[in-house]
Amino acid sequence: xxxxxxxxxxxxxxxxxxxxxxxxLFYSQLHxxxxxxxxxxxxxxxxxxxxxxxxxxxxxxxxVIGSHIPHVFKSDYNPTKKSVMLSLFFTQQSFGDAFFExxxxxxxxxxxxxxxxxxxxxxxxxxxxxxxxxxxxxxKLDRFxxxxxxxxxxxxxxxxxxxxxIYDKTYNHGDGKRLQNIYxxxxxxxxxxxDLEKISRITNMTKSAFCKYxxxxxxxxxxxxxxxxxxxxxxxxxNEDVDMSIxxxxxxxxxxxxxxxxxQFKAKKKITPTAFRKLL
Numbered sequence: 001x002x003x004x005x006x007x008x009x010x011x012x013x014x015x016x017x018x019x020x021x022x023x024x025l026f027y028s029q030l031h032x033x034x035x036x037x038x039x040x041x042x043x044x045x046x047x048x049x050x051x052x053x054x055x056x057x058x059x060x061x062x063x064v065i066g067s068h069i070p071h072v073f074k075s076d077y078n079p080t081k082k083s084v085m086l087s088l089f090f091t092q093q094s095f096g097d098a099f100f101e102x103x104x105x106x107x108x109x110x111x112x113x114x115x116x117x118x119x120x121x122x123x124x125x126x127x128x129x130x131x132x133x134x135x136x137x138x139x140k141l142d143r144f145x146x147x148x149x150x151x152x153x154x155x156x157x158x159x160x161x162x163x164x165x166i167y168d169k170t171y172n173h174g175d176g177k178r179l180q181n182i183y184x185x186x187x188x189x190x191x192x193x194x195d196l197e198k199i200s201r202i203t204n205m206t207k208s209a210f211c212k213y214x215x216x217x218x219x220x221x222x223x224x225x226x227x228x229x230x231x232x233x234x235x236x237x238x239n240e241d242v243d244m245s246i247x248x249x250x251x252x253x254x255x256x257x258x259x260x261x262x263x264q265f266k267a268k269k270k271i272t273p274t275a276f277r278k279l280l
Contacts, residue, residue, distance in 0.1 A: 015090065015094040015095060016088065016089075016090050016094060016140075016143055016147060017035070017088065017089040017090070018087070018135050018136075018143055019086070019088075019089065020084070020085075020086055020136065021085040021086075021087070022082050022083075022084050023075075023082060024077070024082060025046075025077060025083060026044070026074070026075045026083050029072060029180055030049070030070050030072045030176065030179055030180045030183050031070065031071070031072070032069060032070045032071070032176075033067075033089070034067055035089035035090055035091055036064065036065070036066055036067055036089070036090060036112075036115050037063075037064070037065040037087055037088075037089055038063075038064050038087065038088040038089075038147075038150065038151070039062070039064075039065070039085055039086065039088075040060075040061065040062045040063075040085070040086050040087075040129050040132045041059055041060065041061045041063070041084070041085055042059065042084035042085065042086060042129070042132075043059055043081055043083060043084040044057075044059065044075050044076075044078070044081065044082070044084060044085070045057060045058045045059060045075070045076050046074050046075040046083070047073075047074040047076075047187070047229070047232060047233075048063070048071070048072070048073055048074075049070075049072045049074070049183065050070075050118040050162035050163050051070060051071070051117070051118060051162065051164070051165065051218075052163055052164055052165065052220055052225070053162055053163055053164060053228070054228040054229050054232045055232070056232060056235070056236065057073065060125055060126075061121070061125070062121040062125045062128050062129070062154065063118070063119075063120050063121075063162075064111070064114065064115050064118060064119050064120075064154065065162075066115035066118050067092075067115070069117075069118050069163055070179065071118070072183065073085070074187060076236075086132045086133070086135065086136070088135070088143075088147055090147070095144075100112065105148075107152065107155060107156075108148075108151050108152065108155055109155075110155045110156075111151050111154060111155040114159060114161070117161045117164070117165070117166060118161070118163050119159040119160060119161055119162055120159060120160045120162060121154060121157045121158070122157070122159055122160055123157065123158055128150055128153055128154065131146050131149055132150070134146055164219060165219045178203050178213075179217065181202050181203065182199065182202060182203060182214065185199065186199070186225070186226060186229060187229065190226060190230055190233070190253075190254050191233075191252065191253065193254075193256070194226060194254075196210065196211070196222075199222060210222070226254075227264055227268070228268065230253045230254045230264075231253070231264065231268045231269065233252075233253045233254075234249050234250070234253040234261070234273065235269075235276070237249045237252060237253065238273060238276055238277045238280065239277075239280050246258065246261075246262075246273050246274060246277075249261075249273065250262075250273075261273070
C-alpha cells in the first residue's frame with residue numbers, strides 16, 4: 001500500500017463509495033486521494049492531521065477532507081474498544097462534470113468551497129450520524145439520495161477550517177514517503193527533545209534543506225508543527241487526566257520546563273493551561 005497517493009478501493013463502476021472502518025487503530029499513514037472524504041466517527045478518538053494542521057477527533061465528529069489533502073487519523077489505543085468510522089468518497093465530477101453546477105444544487109456550493117481546506121462540523125451532529133447509519137443498509141440509489149441530504153445539512157452547519165492552505169498537487173511516492181517519515185518520527189518522539197540535527201537525518205537532508213523542504217510543503221516551520229502536536233497532546237491530558245498536575249502534563253508533552261509550556265500553550269490557545277482545564 002503506497003503512502004501517497006492512496007487509491008480508494010471500490011467496486012467496478014461505482015462512483016460513490018461507502019466504507020465502514022472497524023479497527024483497533026485507524027489507518028495511520030499519511031495519505032491523499034482524489035476523492036472528497038465525508039466521514040463521521042462512530043467510536044474512538046485520536047490525533048487528526050489534515051494538511052498542515054493538527055487536531056483531535058472524537059466520537060460524534062463529522063469531518064470533510066477535500067481532494068488531494070494529505071491527512072492521517074492516528075487513533076488513541078483503547079484495548080477494550082474498536083475505532084469505528086463511516087465514510088463516503090466521491091469527486092465533484094463523480095456524477096458528471098456539470099452535475100453539481102445545476103441550479104437546483106446551488107445551495108451545495110459552500111460544501112465544495114470549504115472542502116478545499118477540509119473542515120469539521122461544530123455543534124450537534126446526531127442528525128448527520130443517523131443518516132450515515134442508514135447508509136449501511138441502503139441501496140445504491142438511496143445512498144446517492146442520502147449523500148445529497150448529508151451534504152445539504154453539512155453545508156449549512158457551522159464549521160471549523162482544518163488545513164490553513166489549499167493543496168493543489170498530488171505528491172509522488174518518494175515525496176510522500178519522506179513526509180510520512182517526518183510525521184511518523186514526530187508523532188512517535190514528540191515527548192522527547194527533537195532538534196534539527198535529529199529530524200533532518202530522517203530525511204537525509206542538511207538542516208537548511210530540510211527547513212526549506214518542510215516549510216514549502218506545509219506553509220509552517222517544523223517547530224511550529226512540533227509545538228502544535230505537543231499542545232494537542234497536552235489538551236488531551238488536561239481533559240482526561242484530572243490527577244496530573246500542570247507541571248506533569250508539561251513534561252509528558254515534551255516541554256523541558258513549565259514556563260516554556262505555559263508560554264507556548266497560551267500563544268496557541270489564547271488561554272493558560274490552568275484556565276483551559278477549568279473550562280472543561
